[in-house]
Every structure is written in structure tokens, then in C-alpha cells.
Amino acid sequence: MIAHDKQLLDDLALLEEANSLKNAGFISKEQRDLIKKELSDFHTQKNILVRLGFFLLGSFLYGSICGAISLIGLAGDNVYFNICCYIFAGVGFAGAESLAKQKYYQHGLDDAFILGAILNVGFAIGITTEGYELIIAIFMAIAAFVMYIRYLHLPSLLVFCIASSAVLFYGLFEFGETGKAILPFVTMLFAAGFYFFTKKAIQSLTESYYYKGFLLANSFCLILFYLSCNYLVVRELSVMVLENEVLPGEDIPFAFFFYAFTALVPAVYLVQALKTKDRIMLWISFLAIGFSIYTIRFYYSVLPIEVALTLGGVVLFAIAYFSIKKLKDKETGLTFKPDRINTSNVFLNAEALIVASAFGMKPVAKPESSPMEFGGGGFSGGGSEGSF
Helix, strand or coil, X not given: CCCCCHHHHHHHHHHHHHHHHHHHCXXXXXXXXXXXXXXXXXXXXXXHHHHHHHXXXXXXXXXXXXXXXXXXXXXXXXXXXXHHHHHHHHHHHHHHHHHHHCCECCCCHHHHHHHXXXXXXXXXXXXXXXXXXXXXXXXHHHHHHHHHHHHCCHHHHHHHHHHHHHHHHHHHHCCCHHHHHCHHHHHHHHHHHHHHHHHHHHHCCCCHHHHXXXXXXXXHHHHHHHHHCCHHHHHHHHHHCCCCCCCCCCCCCCHHHHHHHHHHHHHHHHHHHHHHCCHHHHHHHHHHHHHHHHHHHHHCCCCCHHHHHHHHHXXXXXHHHHHHHHHCCCCCCCCCCCXXXXXXXXXXXXXXXXXXXXXXXXXXXXXXXXXXXXXCCCCCCCCCCCCC
């Protein structure tokens, strides 16, 4: 099912591991280059800005092909408008397949054709069904999943996760008021079940090609689980979807549960991340804590905003200070020591910048040495010692 050569995928995994070892200082640059020379490689692009540039170039190419087809199709009758998006989706599939055969992988050009194909599938189904959201979401989810399985395209998997969530939402809307009322709880159970499914799949994974995809889906489930019963999200959706106006002094049903959920889930994420040393869950927990604070501030303004920000900054500074003091001397487990595998000079550069700013130090360019040497004289003048 995978369009790419599996030997090239294995070589790419080995090359990424070699780069990690080189960045960590376990092997030299010469050894890494020797390994790279022995391994075959894709046409790939790691620089996100360059990849974005190729994506724009690929989008222009994709649009040019579709425009040329439209010039021919417009010569016919109005039937072309009903089938043009299907043709454009076919162009996207064909372009993605052709680029895969030419060893393009995570390059930017392939991104344009893959995402363009998925988008045109949605447009085509929307035109055919006259904007039936549930059917559009189903077909986009199928197209995105096929693109991920075929080309190992991570953005397609993200589209699949979003489209699958939309299928759940619009499917519950089909049940009327009852489906809309139970939407938060069903979404919470769906996210929890899918999270444990992807977690088990990661642990029993035999092919490393799908690891990043399962990890992305696993992280998406954590975010969806938190947002499913966040008080702000539930309350605002109840106003928009159920058209239930919350009057002053009133609250939404099961408000106590949503309050507790909003406060406890970020804390559970944080504790579990520290316990399992899961960096992605740690970052998600920080974002969830911030959004929970925003949720409370959105409805209950206890302090003026400037006082709240000041106190929040003091609390965060205290937490960071005492955490660093406690962890800076630890060599194993949770520590403040730099990660050898994921090396970064951010802290070193920040330290140098702070020192330079505090003492007014400026970098001074070293002048080039002159080819004519002067000096050495015992008296006045350039080199006058009374000797030759």
C-alpha cells in the first residue's frame, strides 16, 4: 500500500538516527557523512521555510494544470461545473503518485498535490450533495486516510483526525436535540477510546514508518479530550448549537462537572507527563493550564487584568526558580541538564545576550593583520633600533 520504497524509508530512519547521534556528540561529522554516503535518500526538505516555498511552487503548478483543463472544459456545456472538482482531485492523486515514484517525500511539492486532492474531494462531494456536511466529512476523512497510508503524509493524518471529529459532530446532530445535548460526553469517550487505541498501537508497532502518525493521532486525542468538556467550549457551543441563552445568575446543566473537568484534567496531564517523561503531553498540559485560566477569567473577573498578570508572573517565576534549584544538580530522570540527543543552544545564546546587554558589551571585529610588520624599535620610529 505504501507508494515509497521501503528500503529508502529504512535508510531515511537510519540517517535520522545518525544525525541525532552526531548532534549528541557520539559520532563525528565525518562519520555521519560517511553513513550518509552509503545510504540512499529521498528528495526531501527538512527546512520548514524552504518546504513552504516548494509547497507554494507546487500549488502554482497544480493550479496551472487545473486551469489548463478548465480552458478545455469550459468549451463544453454546464456539465463541466458539476464534475470539475472530481477531475481536479484526480490530478492531485496522479501528481502525488508521480512525485512518489520520483522519490519526493516531505518535500513541499508533494504536499501541494496531496492536500489539493483532499480539498477537491471535499469540494466535489459538497457540489454533488449540495453542502451535506456529514457526507463531506466522511469522504474527506476517507481521502485523507488513504493519502496517509499511501504516502505517509502527516498533514493528511491531521486532516483525517479533524474530519473524523467532524463526522462525529455532524452524526450526532442527526439525532436532533438529544444528540446535541450529549455531544460533549460522547466526544470525551470517543477521544479517550481513540487515545488508548493509538497508545496500544504505538507499543505494539512493528513498522517504524507509522510511528509519527500514531504519535500525532495520540496527541490530537489529548487535545480533543480536554476541549470536549472544557467549560468555555461547552457553554459557548450550547449557546450556538442548542440556542440556550444563559441568563445572569443561571448556568448550563452539569456545570459543576465541567468546572471540575476544566480544572483537573490539565493537572492530570501534568502529573502523568512528569511521571512518564512524556514531553509532548507536558507541553499540552501547559497549554491546557493556560486555557483553563483563560476560561475562568472569561467569566469571573476577580482581579483587574494588570494585577492578575502581575501575580501570575510572580507565581510562574517562583515555580520556575524553585524547580530549577531542585533539578539543576540531578543527572538522571527529570533534570534541568541539556538533552544530549535534542541539543539546543537557546539557553547559551540567551545567557550571552543577557550578559552583553547588562554590561554593554559589543562584538568587535578583529582587523586583518597587515602583511607589513612594524614594531620592535628601541627608540622612536617604526623599527629603529640602530640595527638592520
